[in-house]
Amino acid sequence: MPNPGTLRILREGKVFTPVSHPKLQYVSLGLHLDSEPNIFETDVDYMRFVLNIGVNVPVRTITDSLTGADFQSVIPVFGEYTCIQVLTLEALRLNLWDVIALVKALPLLSDLHTSYYVIGPRPDGVAEHELSAYVIANYAPAGKRFRSWNFTVRSEDVKNSVRCVLLLALVCPNFNYAAVTPIDRDLFMAYMSEMISTEEFRPHESRLRRLLFGGAKNEIRSVDTLLEAKEAGFGSWGW
Known part of the structure; x- marks a missing residue:
């Protein structure tokens, strides 16, 4: 993240506007440290500035120090930047309800990366x-x-993350792939x-068994494929 003086110039000079960089496709912003001087009055004010760097940019990476509780306050701001299609949020501990709120706020969002x-x-x-x-209701x-x-x-959170994947799939009709790292993928699939x-x-079993999963090497296997291998007597659910 630029120092506060640079931020002030960018903010007050309106360097990034909807028409100033029409071909900009990707924005990556570094860590906003609590120890640094802050020229923003609130987290909402800060996040609105961050998102306004390249208003119409579809791919964004944001590394931030906001806690999960603080993140709740800035979720509505994302709804002002509905062009976002791919979003990476690092250094943020998000829960299921945060992600659902993001998905609802960003109608074009197709890919989400969280830490x-x-x-x-x-x-x-x-x-x-x-x-x-x-x-569902x-x-x-x-x-x-x-x-x-x-x-x-x-x-220690693998089992809970499995549940999150299933619940998110019930909310989002076209969600079909989760890349989970770094874990024992056999354990995840089990x-x-x-x-x-x-x-x-079980009422949603046919839908959920079509989900695809990958890991650190981005290898993708479906639940059905693994079950067929197990039933065929191949033993371990190795990748």
């Missing part, structure tokens, strides 16, 4: 096994162009098959 992901707190009065029915359909989510996950077969997700 860390958890389900987040359940809505009041909603039991864990009721989450699938809840997201309250959020589906959303993000009709959304198709791919690439995220990193801690090893959890996936197990969860799809539960009473909660």
